[in-house]
Structure formats: structure tokens, C-alpha cells
Amino acid sequence: MIPLHMGALHPAEQVATIVLAFGPFVVLGIVIMVRRRAELEEERREQESDTARLPEGEPGRDD
Numbered sequence: 001m002i003p004l005h006m007g008a009l010h011p012a013e014q015v016a017t018i019v020l021a022f023g024p025f026v027v028l029g030i031v032i033m034v035r036r037r038a039e040l041e042e043e044r045r046e047q048e049s050d051t052a053r054l055p056e057g058e059p060g061r062d063d
Contacts, residue, residue, distance in 0.1 A: 009017065
């Protein structure tokens with residue numbers, strides 16, 4: 001059944017309504033995905049720099 005509480009909508013109006021209803025959630029999902037990737041990359045860099053800073057003779061360093 002087609003909801004008719006606003007009457008029949010033009011196809012362009014239907015698209016605009018759908019974009020306005022779901023667009024913010026899509027954008028939020030993209031932002032979360034990008035931030036997680038950036039945080040994982042930053043964490044990986046920190047781990048690499050921590051292992052590079054180990055003094056000689058410390059466990060975990062292969063000489």
C-alpha cells in the first residue's frame with residue numbers, strides 16, 4: 001500500500017525524501033569508517049615506533 005498522507009509525490013520528490021531520510025545515516029557510516037581506518041593506522045605507527053625505540057638487550061628485539 002502506498003502511503004498517501006502527503007498525497008502522490010513526483011518521482012523527484014520521492015528521491016529527495018529518501019535522500020533526506022537516509023542520507024545522514026550513510027554519511028555517518030562513511031565518517032565512522034574513515035575515522036576507524038585513521039585510528040588503526042595511527043595505532044600501527046605508534047606500535048612500530050615503540051618497537052624501534054627498544055634499547056639493545058631488551059626482550060622483543062631481534063639483533
